[in-house]
Amino acid sequence: MKEMESLEVFYRDKMGILPSDIFRRTGHFNVFTMEDYTGPKPAYPMPYSRKDYYKIALIKGAHTVEYADQTFEVQYNMLMFANPQIPYNWTPSSVQPVGAFCVFTEDYMKGFGSITDYPLYQPGGTPILDLNDEDAAKVMELFQRMFAEISSDYVYKYDVLRNQVFELIHVGLKLRPALTVKREVESNASNRIGSLFHELLERQFPIESTVQQVRLKTAGEFAGQLNVHINHLNRVLKNTVGKTTTQLISERLASEARALLKHTNWNIGEIAWCLGFDDTSNFIKFFKKQNLTTPHQFRS
Structure with a gap:
């Protein structure tokens, strides 16, 4: 298994940039489109590894996801809640996946409630959701609000974005999970x-x-x-x-x-x-x- 991927490695290797505020004391948050992330020639399957940051991703289309010792088969659209404790990788059915995702550190959420209290992030929870197109569109609207907020000049925009992360978690809790399929030997x-x-x-x-x-x-x-x-x-x-x-x-x-x-x-x-x-x-x-x-x- 590949070594844990740090947030710094994610930016340098995957995005080609290193934001100046990545190490600020209040934690880090950012949001991206899948097109920003994958580039013109994405490589799959992605390495099976842990990350030292949290990620919530909506990716359209069918997927195969390896998460801990489980394999999830997503038929429609994937909404994934990844945490630093569990390694994972995913392989889309399409060559160029479309969607959006946000990344954030534990420090970013500190003092504002614990996301690990929610079933999506607890042991035995279901971190991979299979959404129909209608539900996926609703989630994408929330990501669009994140894009609009992070590009604004509002002084307290990261407080708003933090609330939107919690809103995204609650949306996920209300939606149906993907089926787990045991595919490996x-x-x-x-x-x-x-x-x-x-x-x-x-x-x-x-x-x-x-x-x-x-x-x-x-x-x-x-x-x-x-x-x-x-x-x-x-x-x-x-x-x-x-x-x-x-x-x-x-x-x-x-x-x-x-x-x-x-x-x-x-x-x-x-x-x-x-x-x-x-x-x-x-x-x-x-x-x-x-x-x-x-x-x-x-x-x-």
Whole structure:
């Protein structure tokens, strides 16, 4: 899988420009037509990768979309809600897709509600919608309003645009989802979900500050983030690496615990908290089970 695509790479490689306000403190937002993005000779399929920004895209025509370990077949028009946690790619049926999309950073939405509270962005949600032409036209009208607003001289236009992003999310919530079709062979799907698990696990490390804490620490939390059943994730990992989800998480936590005990002067409680243990005694029991010694003995 290709490395995560940054917003800077998106602009330089795909758009040929780098806006001066891309790194402003209040976050970044922009809106484009598909013609702006693809150019005269677009290449498909696009690389399967995560992006470090959010995207909402309306693209007319039939599509095949790979999102996490799922494949969506869109029959009419695609409305996609992509987030930085899940890799994806898409292939249109037409050579030159038509539509519009907006991109924005997490900072842009910070303090104005959380879009991750909505089902479109939650584990197990349906981020790919299949719209008929009438619904697609309504969504395109909203994008046209975005184009008009961003080109205006209104001082608070980015506040208006933020509201329009939420409006677009609510429009998506009211529309019908695309059907999920399992098209890949089992081995390819297993390899991909295994790769996603390891990527999510490793993204939490190394722990570099006592205010940094791992967010995903149980098999159920990883399965939810990957939009798969916990039994399926366990079966995939058992078949590919010979270990369960819990075993792999525990081994990685234990490895990080040893590194922190060895290379920092943090106390045991601080290390326990950073690794997701609210109770220090539970961390000590966990560490002893994994390493056959206590944290204090290991540090000594």
